[in-house]
Amino acid sequence: MNVVVCVKQIPDPAAPPALDPTTHTLDRTGKLILDDSDAYGVEMGLQLASGEGDEVTLVSMAPGGEVSGLRTALAMGAAKAILVSDDALAGSDALGTAKVLAAAIRRAEPDLVLTATESTDGYTGTIPAQLAELLGLPSVTFAKKISIDGSTLKVERQTEAGYDEVECPMPAVVSVTAGVVEPRYPSFKGIMAAKSKPVDILTVDDLGVSKDEVGATGAGQEITGVAKAEDRGAGEIVVDEGDGAQRIVAFLQELKVI
Numbered sequence: 001m002n003v004v005v006c007v008k009q010i011p012d013p014a015a016p017p018a019l020d021p022t023t024h025t026l027d028r029t030g031k032l033i034l035d036d037s038d039a040y041g042v043e044m045g046l047q048l049a050s051g052e053g054d055e056v057t058l059v060s061m062a063p064g065g066e067v068s069g070l071r072t073a074l075a076m077g078a079a080k081a082i083l084v085s086d087d088a089l090a091g092s093d094a095l096g097t098a099k100v101l102a103a104a105i106r107r108a109e110p111d112l113v114l115t116a117t118e119s120t121d122g123y124t125g126t127i128p129a130q131l132a133e134l135l136g137l138p139s140v141t142f143a144k145k146i147s148i149d150g151s152t153l154k155v156e157r158q159t160e161a162g163y164d165e166v167e168c169p170m171p172a173v174v175s176v177t178a179g180v181v182e183p184r185y186p187s188f189k190g191i192m193a194a195k196s197k198p199v200d201i202l203t204v205d206d207l208g209v210s211k212d213e214v215g216a217t218g219a220g221q222e223i224t225g226v227a228k229a230e231d232r233g234a235g236e237i238v239v240d241e242g243d244g245a246q247r248i249v250a251f252l253q254e255l256k257v258i
């Protein structure tokens with residue numbers, strides 16, 4: 001079984017984010033890291049693909065031939081990776097990204113495709129459903145538990161009230177929640193092994209995707225301007241003089257929280 005896991009490589013969220021002054025898009029020129037959200041998909045993929053001959057293939061789209069985040073996921077145990085990197089992708093919107101990822105996933109001939117529910121930097125949460133539509137596969141979202149029975153996929157799908165039990169044929173595209181599994185830490189042996197695992201770096205032309213459909217040219221959205229968020233106020237310090245509880249209740253009532 002070949003499980004494809006989509007992994008996004010993002011600017012380190014711990015560092016202050018910067019926007020390109022001209023395009024207003026996120027500055028992605030520095031080192032990129034594995035999006036924490038995708039570590040759950042990698043772990044789930046590794047647990048599902050644990051039989052003889054099973055493997056996990058990573059698929060990522062990122063600028064500058066960036067592989068740092070991929071190496072982290074390879075160190076966790078994935079077998080190989082496909083990276084799509086091309087200057088023509090600058091300014092791609094979510095649909096353009098999904099078209100590129102879908103073309104790369106097709107090459108990997110997956111039995112199952114895993115993604116996170118939403119990325120940490122873009123968080124539109126639209127890629128998983130777009131991938132399923134473009135690949136013509138069933139889409140199951142918000143998976144909190146996944147098991148495989150023959151060629152049937154069984155998913156517990158998180159809802160506000162509890163969870164739905166969903167079954168569908170494989171292959172399928174499944175987005176996982178952060179609670180699905182606990183991602184492993186890469187071992188020293190895994191980190192060393194990851195250095196020599198294959199990463200296939202492809203361009204848009206290699207995938208046969210039209211440049212008109214991706215990048216700023218193909219994007220249906222454009223950031224026309226950005227504004228600084230208002231600084232937070234200092235807040236109000238309330239000294240409890242025996243009426244603390246009542247004052248909290250009054251404050252929450254004012255906010256219409258209660």
Ligand SMILES: Cc1cc2nc3c(=O)[nH]c(=O)nc-3n(C[C@H](O)[C@H](O)[C@H](O)COP(=O)(O)OP(=O)(O)OC[C@H]3O[C@@H](n4cnc5c(N)ncnc54)[C@H](O)[C@@H]3O)c2cc1C
Nearest residue numbers: 006007061090091094115116118119122123124125126127
């Ligand atoms: C204005 C604009 C400019 C952009 N410029 C660039 C650019 O210059 N270079 C570039 O590479 N991208 C660029 N992008 C694409 C962007 O970084 C996202 O990859 C894309 O919009 C997907 O949106 P999202 O992160 O909200 O996806 P979500 O739907 O929130 O992601 C859900 C899941 O899909 C998977 N996924 C999403 N994106 C990727 C990815 N790139 N690779 C692998 N898996 C992924 C992950 O598993 C992720 O957790 C740009 C987007 C916009 C809107």
